Every structure is written in structure tokens, then in C-alpha cells.
Amino acid sequence: MSTTAEAVQQAQADSGRKVHLIIERQDTPDSEPYWEEFEVPYRPGMNVIACLMEIQRNPVNKKGEPVAPVTWEMNCLEEVCGACTMVINNKPRQACSALVDKLQQPIRIRPMRTFPVVRDLVVDRSRMFEALKRIKAWIPIDGTHDLGPGPRMSSEEQQIAYELSRCFTCGACVEACPNVNDKTSFIGPFAISQARLFNMHPTGKMNKEERLQALMGEGGIFECGNAQNCVEVCPKGIPLTTSIAAMNRQVTYRAIGAWLRK
Amino acid sequence: MAVAQAAQHNREFFWRRLHTLSGVIPVGLFLLEHLFTNATALGGAAAFNEAVQAIQSLPLLHVIEFVFIFLPITYHGVFGLYVAFVSGYNANRYSFSRNVMFVLQRVTGIITFVFIIFHLWTTRFSGNAPSFDMVHELVTDNAYFAFMIVGVIAATFHFSNGLWSFAIHWGITVGRRAQRITAWVTMIIFVVLAAVGVASLIAFRMNV
Numbered sequence: 001m002s003t004t005a006e007a008v009q010q011a012q013a014d015s016g017r018k019v020h021l022i023i024e025r026q027d028t029p030d031s032e033p034y035w036e037e038f039e040v041p042y043r044p045g046m047n048v049i050a051c052l053m054e055i056q057r058n059p060v061n062k063k064g065e066p067v068a069p070v071t072w073e074m075n076c077l078e079e080v081c082g083a084c085t086m087v088i089n090n091k092p093r094q095a096c097s098a099l100v101d102k103l104q105q106p107i108r109i110r111p112m113r114t115f116p117v118v119r120d121l122v123v124d125r126s127r128m129f130e131a132l133k134r135i136k137a138w139i140p141i142d143g144t145h146d147l148g149p150g151p152r153m154s155s156e157e158q159q160i161a162y163e164l165s166r167c168f169t170c171g172a173c174v175e176a177c178p179n180v181n182d183k184t185s186f187i188g189p190f191a192i193s194q195a196r197l198f199n200m201h202p203t204g205k206m207n208k209e210e211r212l213q214a215l216m217g218e219g220g221i222f223e224c225g226n227a228q229n230c231v232e233v234c235p236k237g238i239p240l241t242t243s244i245a246a247m248n249r250q251v252t253y254r255a256i257g258a259w260l261r262k
Numbered sequence: 263m264a265v266a267q268a269a270q271h272n273r274e275f276f277w278r279r280l281h282t283l284s285g286v287i288p289v290g291l292f293l294l295e296h297l298f299t300n301a302t303a304l305g306g307a308a309a310f311n312e313a314v315q316a317i318q319s320l321p322l323l324h325v326i327e328f329v330f331i332f333l334p335i336t337y338h339g340v341f342g343l344y345v346a347f348v349s350g351y352n353a354n355r356y357s358f359s360r361n362v363m364f365v366l367q368r369v370t371g372i373i374t375f376v377f378i379i380f381h382l383w384t385t386r387f388s389g390n391a392p393s394f395d396m397v398h399e400l401v402t403d404n405a406y407f408a409f410m411i412v413g414v415i416a417a418t419f420h421f422s423n424g425l426w427s428f429a430i431h432w433g434i435t436v437g438r439r440a441q442r443i444t445a446w447v448t449m450i451i452f453v454v455l456a457a458v459g460v461a462s463l464i465a466f467r468m469n470v
Contacts, residue, residue: 090355090356176352176356177350178349178350178351178352178353178361178364179348179349179350180350181348181349181350183347183348183350184348184350216272216275217272217275218274220275222274222275222278222279222431225345225349225364225427226360226364226426226427226430226431227358227360227361227364228358228360228361228364229352229356229358229360229361232356232358232360233356239438241430241438241441242436242437242438244430245430245433245435245436245437245441246433246436247433248430248431248432248433249432249433249434249436250433251275251433252279252432252433253433255272255275255276255279
């Protein structure tokens with residue numbers, strides 16, 4: 001427990017401190033990106049969002065010129081929505097859980113360029129939702145009458161499913177993947193993991209074939225080159241590479257099985 | 263319409279899987295056979311010439327060569343160039359060890375592609391009969407010898423690391439632990455094969 005005197009001393013020491021930020025900015029979706037430096041007053045325990053809010057409050061760059069405030073997206077502020085994902089010191093992660101005290105300065109912030117940049121740090125992640133639609137990342141239960149309760153899931157499977165269900169479509173794995181680029185239409189690691197999640201669900205299993213078909217189709221699982229960056233950057237520690245290999249096994253069985261059944 | 267589209271879509275899946283498969287069977291198997299035939303040179307010129315003679319006496323050698331070596335290696339090489347071209351490279355930003363291996367796999371693939379063309383041109387299609395003396399003559403040249411060493415190391419790395427990737431592509435190694443152990447095993451395979459290849463080259467050069 002700190003005494004009042006210590007707290008005052010600490011506050012005095014902090015009062016002059018600045019946080020140095022270098023941000024890659026872009027004014028419109030088609031304009032050229034540029035770097036801009038900022039210095040914001042340090043506060044104990046602040047995160048990158050707090051720095052960006054400080055710039056918004058006082059939009060002046062390091063040189064003292066007034067500029068348009070930096071734009072970004074945020075929502076939950078507790079690392080469960082994924083909206084504030086950006087590349088901070090060369091790692092795609094959520095700005096809300098990126099604490100200034102744990103970051104090397106100057107803090108370099110870039111948007112996730114694997115997605116179209118809307119403005120500054122705001123990106124358009126629609127392609128991820130398109131990918132989820134393509135692999136049917138849901139369980140169809142709507143009908144004209146009550147179908148009753150579905151089959152039960154073993155606790156072992158629940159454990160695995162829980163891990164996979166923690167994906168919040170933040171885009172970190174898509175940003176880090178070398179094979180998500182403008183020469184391929186790869187749907188990305190997260191979508192393959194979601195296909196695994198819904199394929200292991202007892203009711204979701206009923207649409208297993210459709211998901212596997214999607215994974216074997218355009219931009220599917222075969223675009224993966226096993227660089228395994230996805231699993232390194234996933235903020236939730238989801239075993240993405242295990243999911244990819246597990247789905248590789250499912251499509252292999254399906255491909256050989258389908259051929260032999262013809 | 264939808265069926266035709268589905269068949270169209272699955273085509274790339276098929277070509278991709280054929281690419282990873284051909285790298286192991288038969289191209290990888292041929293690489294092993296080739297390395298061990300060359301290793302007979304460690305037992306002297308006579309032993310190597312005897313091994314060459316045994317291969318030469320196989321029935322339908324030209325058919326075997328064309329169907330099991332030339333076709334698959336050409337497919338694997340040319341399609342591999344396409345794979346290397348559409349891959350992204352970001353190891354400068356994300357320098358995780360597997361990402362570096364991902365880049366090395368593509369780099370060694372391209373080196374091996376060039377190496378094989380040069381290697382075939384100077385041996386198989388040189389018009390000379392295959393013998394210990396022919397190889398000895400070639401590797402006596404320092405530049406040629408150095409290029410052979412680079413080629414052997416690139417090819418054995420590409421094969422060994424490719425085995426690791428193959429096991430994932432086909433859903434053989436699923437868990438993290440299985441993949442980690444396979445990574446170690448395939449690197450041991452690389453060291454052993456590279457050593458066998460380099461030792462054979464030295465034997466050819468020294469002519470003991």
C-alpha cells in the first residue's frame with residue numbers, strides 16, 4: 001500500500017512524462033498513407049485507446065500543428081468485441097488491452113492493411129463476415145414446428161468448442177497470414193476454425209457437408225501454406241493451426257470418400 | 263449450374279492436393295533413391311558404376327523415367343512456382359520461426375527448380391554415358407561443385423520441410439504437439455539427407 005506522500009511523488013514524476021506515438025494515417029480510402037507523430041501526456045495505467053482519445057481531445061501533432069484527429073473504432077473496451085484491432089508495434093492486437101506501460105516507445109500504430117482502409121485506423125472487415133457466410137458458421141434450427149431439444153454434447157467436446165467459440169472475428173489472424181493477399185481469395189484461418197466449431201456441434205453436424213464443400217471451394221483451406229502466424233497472434237490463444245489440420249483431415253476424408261462413392 | 267460450379271471450384275483443391283502428394287510420392291521417393299545410389303560412390307568408383315548398371319538394366323527404363331520421374335517432377339515444379347508466386351511474404355514483419363520456414367520452403371523450391379534443370383542438362387541430357395568418371399570430371403570444377411552443394415542442401419531441405427507440411431495438408435498431424443515433434447523429426451531427416459548428399463559429392467570429387 002502506498003502512502004499519500006508516495007502517491008504525490010509518483011504523480012509529480014508522471015506529470016511531465018509524455019507518450020510518443022507514431023501513427024500511420026490515411027485520409028480517404030484511396031489516398032496515400034503517411035506517418036504522423038504525436039505526444040500525449042502520460043497517465044498511469046493508460047492504454048492505446050486512452051492515447052487516441054487524448055489526440056481526439058487535443059488534435060495537435062508533435063510539431064505543434066493542428067491536425068484532423070485520428071479516427072479509429074472501438075466498442076467493448078475489454079477485448080471481447082475485436083473492433084479496436086490495429087497493428088501496434090508490429091503486432092495485430094486490440095488497442096484496448098494494449099497497455100502503454102508494457103509497450104516499447106515510440107509506439108508505432110498502423111491499420112490492418114490486409115483489409116481495405118476506410119480512414120486512419122478504421123478498416124472494413126466485411127470480408128470476414130462474407131467468409132463466415134460462405135462456410136455457414138451457424139446452426140439452422142428454424143422450422144415450421146418445434147423440433148424438440150437437440151442431441152447432447154459430451155463435456156470433452158464442450159471444452160474444445162468453448163475454446164473455438166472465443167473467436168471474436170477481430171482480424172488479427174487474417175492480418176498476419178501471408179496467404180491472405182491480393183493474389184489469393186483465401187477466407188482466412190478464423191473461418192476454418194469456425195467451420196470446425198460448427199461441424200463438431202451435434203446439430204451443426206447436419207450441415208457438415210456444406211461446410212466442407214465451401215472449404216474445398218474457392219479461397220478454401222488449400223490456400224493455407226502453414227506459415228502458422230495465425231496461432232501466434234490470436235489474442236484468445238485459439239488453436240487455429242490445430243483447427244486447420246483437423247479440417248484438412250475432414251476434407252481429405254470427404255474428398256476420397258466422395259470419389260469412391262461415385 | 264451449381265453442380266458445374268462446384269466441380270469447377272473443387273478443381274483447384276484437387277490440383278493443390280496433387281501438388282503436395284507428388285512432392286512425396288513419387289518425387290520425394292525418387293530423391294531418396296537418387297541420394298542412396300549416389301552414396302554408393304563412398305564405396306569407390308566400381309561400386310557406383312555397378313549401382314548405375316543395375317538401374318540401367320531395369321526393363322522399360324524410359325517409361326519409368328517419364329511417368330514416375332519426369333511428369334511428376336515437372337508438375338510439382340511448375341505448379342510450385344505458381345504457389346510461390348501467389349504466396350505472400352511477411353517474415354520481415356512477423357519473424358516467427360514457422361513463418362521463416364514458410365519463406366525458406368518457397369526459396370529452396372525455386373533454387374531446387376533451377377538446380378534440377380542445370381543438373382539434368384549437364385548429366386542426363388549431356389550425351390555422356392553415366393559413370394563415376396563423368397561425375398568426377400564435373401565436380402572437379404570448383405564453381406560446379408559449389409553449385410551442387412547448394413542444390414543438394416536446398417533439395418533435401420525442401421523435401422524434409424515439405425514432409426512436415428504434407429502431414430498437415432493431409433490432416434495426419436493435427437495437434438500442436440504432433441506438429442512440433444514432426445518438425446524436429448523432419449529437421450533430423452534434413453540433416454541426415456544433406457550429409458549423405460554432400461558426402462557423396464566429396465567422394466566423387468576426391469576419387470578415392
